[in-house]
Structure formats: C-alpha cells, structure tokens
Amino acid sequence: MESRYGRQLELGLFPVPNADDLELVRAQARRAEELGLDLIGIQDHPYQRRYLETWGLLADLIARTERIRFFPDVANLPLRVPAMIAKQAVTLDVLSGGRFELGLGSGAFWDAIGAMGGPVRSPREALESLEEAIEIIRLFWSGERSIAFEGRHYRVQGLHPGPPPAHPIEIWLGVGKPRGLALLGRAADGWVPSLTWARPELVPPMMAAIDEGARGAGRDPGEIRRLLNVSGKIVDGGVSELLVGPPEHWGETLTHFARDLGFDTFLFWANDEPEEQLERFATEVAPALR
DSSP states (O other): OBOTTSOBOEEEEOOOOBGGGHHHHHHHHHHHHHTTOOEEEEOOOTTOTTBOOHHHHHHHHHHTOSSOEEEETTEEGGGSOHHHHHHHHHHHHHHHTSOBOEEEEOOOOHHHHHHTTOOOOOHHHHHHHHHHHHHHHHHHTSOOSSEEEEOSSOEEEEEOOOSOOSSOOOEEEOOOSHHHHHHHHHHOSEEOOBTTTSOGGGHHHHHHHHHHHHHHTTOOGGGSEEEEEEEEEEOSSOOOBTTEEOHHHHHHHHHHIIIIIOOOEEEEEESSOHHHHHHHIIIIIHHHHO
C-alpha cells in the first residue's frame, strides 16, 4: 500500500527503554526483525531515571540485529551539541552497515533538561537552535575536509569531520508548531510525531505546513517521509478507543492514516503485554496493510 504522497508503507516498533526491561527490549528488537518489521525507534529522555541512555542502547541493539533499521525517536538536542550528534550518527551508521537514521527534536521537559545542566530555551530559541543544528550536521556529513559555522546557539570552527556515513542518513524532526513544520519542509527529510499529540483532526493543517515549506524551498513534498508513533492495544471484540480494538479496526484506521492523512510509516507502541502485542501487530495487522 502507498500513502497519499505515493510512498510505500513501512512498519516498525517503538519499545520503551526501561532499564529493568533490558532483556525484553533486546528480545523485542530481535523478534521485530524476524517478523519482517522495517525499523525501531527509541525515545530519548536522559533525565528519566527509569530509562537507559538512548544512544548506548541503540548501539547494543544494532549489534544484535542484521537487517532492521534504527533511529532515536527523537534525539534530545539541548543535551548534546550538534557536531557530536553528527559524529554519533555516523558511527552507528558505519557500525550497522547503513541502518541508522537521525530523529531530532528541539527539546521538551525543560525543567528536567535544566536539572541535567542543559540550556532552558524559549520556543523561539529552541527552533533557532534546531535550524542551526541541522546546518551543522549537514556540513559534518558533507565530505568537506574542514567546516565552520557561526550561529547564535552553536559554533564550529576548523572542524575536521569524518569518517563519512555508510549511506545518506536522513534527518527526521519531531516538531508540531507551524514554524517548526515549515523548517521541516525546507530542511529535513521526515516528520515523526506521536498520535498522543498529532491527533487525526489536527494532522491536515500540519501536513499542509510541511508541504508549503517544501514547495517554498523548491522541494517536492513527496520526498518527505511521514512517520507516526502509534500507541494502543490489539484486542478481540469491540472498539473502545481510537486504537484499542481488533486487528480489522487497526487495519482500517492505519489505512485511513496513510491514504487520507499522508503517513507512510507506523511505529507500534504497545500499551501493555508488549511481546504478545508485537506478535499480533506483525502477524495480524501488518499483512492487511501490506
């Protein structure tokens, strides 16, 4: 099945990186690959005491798989400088043989970021810093021998980047406001919101803002990937919530999200019973979508 923008559908997993559930997360990653899913996204909240650090966990999971792709969903920019993010992304891409993409966010939970020593930014500052970060990361991956950038929030001077990535890494943004969506359309490769805040009735103007930003920069909106983190539960019986219902309901709902709203990638976040729910998503929902 294709999305409204003509992109082939992909399906993935969004496991919770609880330290106490490490073996479960490892097992889910291996099983997702065995079941034919396409990618895994790991949320990045370093200030969450129950969570493992995302980049280290990604490296561990990459080493335990062979085909499935990975990305931070999305990387916490305020707690990491852009040049280091670019270096980490390249490293994981090389180690995985080209199976890494970069999800990137401008920051949230500012009190928690401040508690870790990170900058507490206004919405405008957060967006400015995100735009600067994209420029630096692109420069880092450009193949140039030496790069320089002077911005309000970040600066690099005489930096020698390398090695090059194993494949052209995409940058997917977790943004939701009009200016952020316009930036995405101009400068990024994908959008990765969550259904918790990108509700179906809110999505059309968000998609339109991305498309307008893309066309204003001379880009084809169809080049931009549209991912969605979806949470819920596959159950037998009736429908009780938007994504709590039988496999047929899931298939119909996600088909609507793809054909009418424009999403081309769905990452499944099970509300509970993660092992059983992964099996049902991959064996009962995915075939109907594909």
